[in-house]
Amino acid sequence: MIGNAGGGKSRLSAAICAKHDLPNISIDHLQWQPGWVPTPSDQFAAAHHAALAQSRWLIDGYGPWASVVERLNASDTIIFVDFPLWRHYWWATKRQIKSVFVGRPDGPEGCPMLPITFKLYKMMWHVHQKSRPRLLNELQKHAQTSRIIHIRSPKELNAFKRNPV
Known part of the structure; x- marks a missing residue:
């Protein structure tokens, strides 16, 4: 599962792992x-x-x-959550504000979200401008050997979350 911050990856990961009894490993925690x-x-x-x-x-x-x-080389399935940058920023901003009141239970332990907000935004810009094109190129290399699920809208995200196959 890969994509920019604020795209709903963690919730989707939790749904998939619950349905398929998979260990859910967060890069942020590592x-x-x-x-x-x-x-x-x-x-x-x-x-x-x-x-x-x-x-x-x-x-x-x-x-x-x-x-x-x-990870891409070891994956049989690759899920790429790929929204327009503005949506990632919007959802990440909502998450940052919510974290002030309820924390972020799926975030790394002892890592409050609010203090890193501007670093997060800068990283999101970098991911969109630099890492995303590299990732799209890399995904093309895996098109014949891995199942690639490219989620481009909240509608697709919610449909896949309801029925993660």
């Missing part, structure tokens, strides 16, 4: 320690490789580009 301290790269790589070594998994998120390529 990548960040409390206080938004980056996990050392060797520890991240070890945790990422351990996740990929499982017989079945769903990994949600981007992370370092090398880890994206590793």
Whole structure:
């Protein structure tokens, strides 16, 4: 499961994992320690490789580009949540505001959302401008070997969430 922040990936991941009894692995949980301290790269790589070594998994998120390529190479199904950038910003903003009142239960432990809002927006711009084109190119390479589900609208997201096949 991959896509820009604020696209509903975590909720969709939870629905898929519940239906198919899959371990739900969040890149954010592997990548960040409390206080938004980056996990050392060797520890991240070890945790990422351990996740990929499982017989079945769903990994949600981007992370370092090398880890994206590793996941794509190991995936039989790739779900790309790909909305217009404005929608990602809108949904991420709603999530950031909501986190002030209720936290973010699916976020990394000890990592409050509000203080990183402007870093998040900057990262979202980078993902859309730089990582998304690279990802689209990479997905073309996997079109013959992996099932690719490209979700482009909230309607498609909700339909897939109701019936994740």
